[in-house]
Amino acid sequence: MSTSKSRSVPDKAGKFGRFGGRFVPETLIPALLELERAYEEALQDAKFVQQLENLRADYAGRPTPLYRAERLSEELGGAQVWLKREDLLHTGAHKINNTIGQALLALRMHKTRVIAETGAGQHGVATATVAAMFGLECVVYMGQEDIVRQRLNVFRMELLGARVIPVTSGSRTLKDATNEAIRDWVTNVENTFYIIGSVVGPHPYPMMVRDFHTVIGREVRQQLGAHSIGAPDWLVACVGGGSNAIGLFYDWIDAGPRLIGVEAAGHGLESGQHAATLSVGTVGVLHGARSLLLQDDDGQVQLAHSISAGLDYPGVGPEHAWLQETGRASYASVTDSEAVAAFERLCRCEGIIPALESAHAIAYLYQMAERGELRAGEVVVVCLSGRGDKDVAALAEVLGKGDER
Numbered sequence: 431m432s433t434s435k436s437r438s439v440p441d442k443a444g445k446f447g448r449f450g451g452r453f454v455p456e457t458l459i460p461a462l463l464e465l466e467r468a469y470e471e472a473l474q475d476a477k478f479v480q481q482l483e484n485l486r487a488d489y490a491g492r493p494t495p496l497y498r499a500e501r502l503s504e505e506l507g508g509a510q511v512w513l514k515r516e517d518l519l520h521t522g523a524h525k526i527n528n529t530i531g532q533a534l535l536a537l538r539m540h541k542t543r544v545i546a547e548t549g550a551g552q553h554g555v556a557t558a559t560v561a562a563m564f565g566l567e568c569v570v571y572m573g574q575e576d577i578v579r580q581r582l583n584v585f586r587m588e589l590l591g592a593r594v595i596p597v598t599s600g601s602r603t604l605k606d607a608t609n610e611a612i613r614d615w616v617t618n619v620e621n622t623f624y625i626i627g628s629v630v631g632p633h634p635y636p637m638m639v640r641d642f643h644t645v646i647g648r649e650v651r652q653q654l655g656a657h658s659i660g661a662p663d664w665l666v667a668c669v670g671g672g673s674n675a676i677g678l679f680y681d682w683i684d685a686g687p688r689l690i691g692v693e694a695a696g697h698g699l700e701s702g703q704h705a706a707t708l709s710v711g712t713v714g715v716l717h718g719a720r721s722l723l724l725q726d727d728d729g730q731v732q733l734a735h736s737i738s739a740g741l742d743y744p745g746v747g748p749e750h751a752w753l754q755e756t757g758r759a760s761y762a763s764v765t766d767s768e769a770v771a772a773f774e775r776l777c778r779c780e781g782i783i784p785a786l787e788s789a790h791a792i793a794y795l796y797q798m799a800e801r802g803e804l805r806a807g808e809v810v811v812v813c814l815s816g817r818g819d820k821d822v823a824a825l826a827e828v829l830g831k832g833d834e835r
């Protein structure tokens with residue numbers, strides 16, 4: 431793992447500018463410090479780094495291909511579009527990059543039990559998968575609402591030997607599942623490792639989860655190099671918590687391509703039903719870190735909405751809030767119906783069924799092309815964060831009704 435850049439930001443307190451930090455109950459501070467120390471030591475341990483690399487290659491399926499999408503490029507007016515195929519990884523999305531890393535740390539720290547929060551169930555499945563592989567006890571917290579919406583993933587987790595605990599408090603979705611997971615961790619911190627699913631939460635999680643995903647951008651650099659392309663003009667990725675996006679961006683964080691994160695605009699920003707935290711959120715503290723979030727005037731966290739369950743989160747990773755503030759990255763949003771249209775177009779023109787999350791990134795390319803921002807010959811790399819098998823049933827409903835477009 432390359433670690434040179436990861437040491438400069440965040441600072442020792444886990445701050446990315448005014449974002450990030452460690453806002454947790456007193457009882458968790460020793461656990462976070464222990465985790466930070468164990469992580470630093472692991473990075474210096476050649477055996478750990480080798481084990482991580484082996485599992486990435488032999489278990490998860492890295493490196494993932496970088497595919498030049500000719501027909502999509504043509505449809506967009508001639509910019510060269512490359513798709514980074516994280517959808518081809520084991521379990522169907524980028525999330526396994528992170529769960530392998532954190533599970534290895536859990537073993538190193540002699541924890542016998544791992545817990546996770548999950549919304550759509552993708553992170554829950556990726557956690558249950560590595561827990562099974564390592565023989566760790568696994569408990570996944572999931573909102574009752576999401577359990578109903580994502581039955582297939584609940585069944586997958588159970589097949590993998592995990593216990594899925596329904597969360598019936600609050601809005602019964604990801605935000606509440608995260609609260610429950612934190613509560614479990616406070617109680618069982620002695621033997622339990624909390625595997626967080628994105629670049630969110632208290633320090634060191636946003637840094638650590640980022641580092642486990644930076645392999646995405648490093649591979650892209652090598653793969654483009656093999657085609658004699660030095661640097662792309664644009665990097666585009668969808669943003670829920672922000673882990674696949676930072677994983678793609680990070681190798682170019684200091685200079686180079688324009689970085690674009692695409693959030694879910696749901697039914698539209700003006701509707702109030704969306705998950706466009708970076709676009710319209712305000713500063714606050716959620717799940718252990720200061721970042722931007724969707725909240726009302728009293729500081730009550732609002733319900734996020736997106737057709738894609740993986741983007742449906744009222745917070746966002748603190749590093750993205752900082753990258754937006756410094757101007758290094760920009761963030762846009764696309765609606766449910768734009769994402770569905772892009773989903774269908776990618777199926778038809780490239781023979782790839784993307785996750786609805788990833789379809790948001792593809793949809794933004796069409797917006798750029800319409801505005802004339804994408805010039806012929808420019809190189810665009812899009813992170814295809816996951817595959818769409820999980821979304822096919824929901825899509826059939828939407829497209830069957832034919833009223834969403």
Ligand SMILES: *Cc1c(COP(=O)(O)O)cnc(C)c1O
Pocket residue numbers: 523524525552553627628629668669670671672673674675740741785787788815816817
């Ligand atoms: C979970 C998920 C996302 C959103 O999470 P990030 O942390 O923003 O990457 C995006 N795409 C897929 C396929 C997912 O499963």
